[in-house]
Amino acid sequence: MKKSTIQSHSHIANKIMSYIYQHIETDINIDELAIMHGISKFHLHRIFKEQMGMNIYETVKSIRLQKAANLLITNPHSTITEIANQCGYSSQTSFIRAFKERFTVSPKIWRKGGYKSYSDQILSTSSTASISQADFSHLEPEIIKTQPQEAYYIRHKGYNYEIKKSWQKLMAWVYSNNITEYKQIGIYHDNPIVTPLKDCYYIAAVVPKKKTELKESVLPSFIIPSGLYATFEAEGKYGDILKLIQWAYHEWLPQSGFETMTHPSYTEFYTNHFLAKDGRFKVKYFLPIQLI
Numbered sequence: 001m002k003k004s005t006i007q008s009h010s011h012i013a014n015k016i017m018s019y020i021y022q023h024i025e026t027d028i029n030i031d032e033l034a035i036m037h038g039i040s041k042f043h044l045h046r047i048f049k050e051q052m053g054m055n056i057y058e059t060v061k062s063i064r065l066q067k068a069a070n071l072l073i074t075n076p077h078s079t080i081t082e083i084a085n086q087c088g089y090s091s092q093t094s095f096i097r098a099f100k101e102r103f104t105v106s107p108k109i110w111r112k113g114g115y116k117s118y119s120d121q122i123l124s125t126s127s128t129a130s131i132s133q134a135d136f137s138h139l140e141p142e143i144i145k146t147q148p149q150e151a152y153y154i155r156h157k158g159y160n161y162e163i164k165k166s167w168q169k170l171m172a173w174v175y176s177n178n179i180t181e182y183k184q185i186g187i188y189h190d191n192p193i194v195t196p197l198k199d200c201y202y203i204a205a206v207v208p209k210k211k212t213e214l215k216e217s218v219l220p221s222f223i224i225p226s227g228l229y230a231t232f233e234a235e236g237k238y239g240d241i242l243k244l245i246q247w248a249y250h251e252w253l254p255q256s257g258f259e260t261m262t263h264p265s266y267t268e269f270y271t272n273h274f275l276a277k278d279g280r281f282k283v284k285y286f287l288p289i290q291l292i
Contacts, residue, residue, distance in 0.1 A: 010220030012037055013051035016044070017059070018225065021262045024063055025088050030056060051220075053157055053201060062190065064088050065102045067262045068095070069194050070249065072111040074259040075292060080107045103194070119193045119246055126159075126197060128239025136247045141230040141256075146286070148226050151185060151205035152219040159192045159200040161238070164274040166204040171275070173219055174206055181209040184269040185224070191264070193246045204274075227263060230256070230289050235282040238273045248287050261288040 016033060033056075034041040049055050054062070064087040071083045078086075084095035099107050105114040123129045152173070154166040167184075174182060189201035207224070230252075234244050245265065253260060265287045273281035 006218065007220060009047045009051055010222070012039070012044075013048050014220070014222035016048055016056065017052065018223075020056075020060055020063060024060070024067060024262050025086050027088065027090075028060055051155075053155070060088075061098065062102075062195075063262055065099060066191050066194060068099060068107070069103065069110065069115065070191075070253075070260045072107055073115055073250065073254050074256075076111075080111075083107070115194070116250065119250060122193060122196060123242055123246065126239060126242060128237075129242040130239075132236075132239045132243045134236050134240040134243045136232070136234060136244050137251065139232045139234060139252075141232055141252070141287075143228070143230055143289075145228055146224075146226050149183075149185075149207045149224040150221055151187075151203075151207045151224050152221045153187075153203050153205040154219065155189070156202045156204060157200070159188075159197040159202055159242075161274075163202055163204060166202075167272060167274045170204055170206050170219075177212060177214050179206070179208050179212055183207040183209065184272050185266050186269065186272075187224075187266040188245070188264050191245075191249070192242060193249060224266075225263065227261065227288050228290060229286040230258065232285045232287070233283070234285060235271075236280065238279040238281070241267065241273070241281065241283070244285060248285065253287070253289075256289075257292060258289040259292050261290055263288045 015037070019033065020028060030041055030044065034044040037044065045055060052059060068083055068087045071078065071086060075083065081092045084092050087095070089095035096107060099110070103110060103118055105118070154170055156163050156166045183206070185205045185207060187203035187205055189203055190199065192200045232244070232248060236244070249260070265285065267283040267285050269281065269283050271280060271282040273279050
């Protein structure tokens with residue numbers, strides 16, 4: 001496939017993904033999306049699955065249910081029907097059925113604490129996170145508004161140590177383009193504490209700090225949108241980051257007076273544990289929020 005085709009397909013898929021995040025509570029019309037991008041519905045589906053690894057319907061369902069899982073924890077005064085409506089479900093019955101299929105328990109049991117055992121079970125599948133003793137309860141957030149950032153990236157399926165290879169390829173791209181000032185950002189396309197780690201999509205991304213003429217530009221890019229975030233600075237070793245994310249979503253967030261958004265959380269690395277010889281990290285973790 002030509003570089004121009006790869007970039008064109010990446011642009012279309014990322015625009016669709018951005019649209020889904022922004023309109024997740026509505027009835028997303030695939031025919032209208034195809035018209036918006038000037039391609040057939042068949043090609044829209046093909047391009048999206050080629051780039052994202054899932055079809056559009058699966059992606060919409062996954063994002064809706066992840067949003068619902070968070071709202072059930074952070075919005076104790078909203079009814080299950082109200083949360084279902086906020087996540088694009090017109091029927092409480094269909095929402096409950098889809099939720100139980102994804103999370104094995106009903107929304108009511110999830111809200112009453114079922115999320116903790118479900119999340120612990122996911123982390124138990126990680127040999128490093130399962131033995132982590134990291135405690136992040138002392139962290140204090142800084143609430144910030146970010147600006148849009150253009151990121152060049154490699155998408156990886158599965159949250160595992162194989163992500164290191166994606167970061168190594170990214171760094172080769174950085175060096176080939178003589179980029180000297182940049183950010184390393186790890187984006188959790190799927191929330192790894194409520195999604196089986198083997199099914200998680202992780203994005204390893206580089207954001208150049210200065211406008212640069214790229215010699216090797218085969219990597220796709222997308223815009224990390226501006227947003228409101230609670231940020232936490234933390235450090236630790238490989239395996240501790242999952243504990244950080246779990247603490248942020250399940251301990252800090254329910255007591256914060258905020259709810260999370262559908263956009264994914266991400267880490268900005270000061271020291272990247274996938275690249276560091278000692279496997280340690282130093283990061284700023286960005287959790288998307290809005291007032292309840």
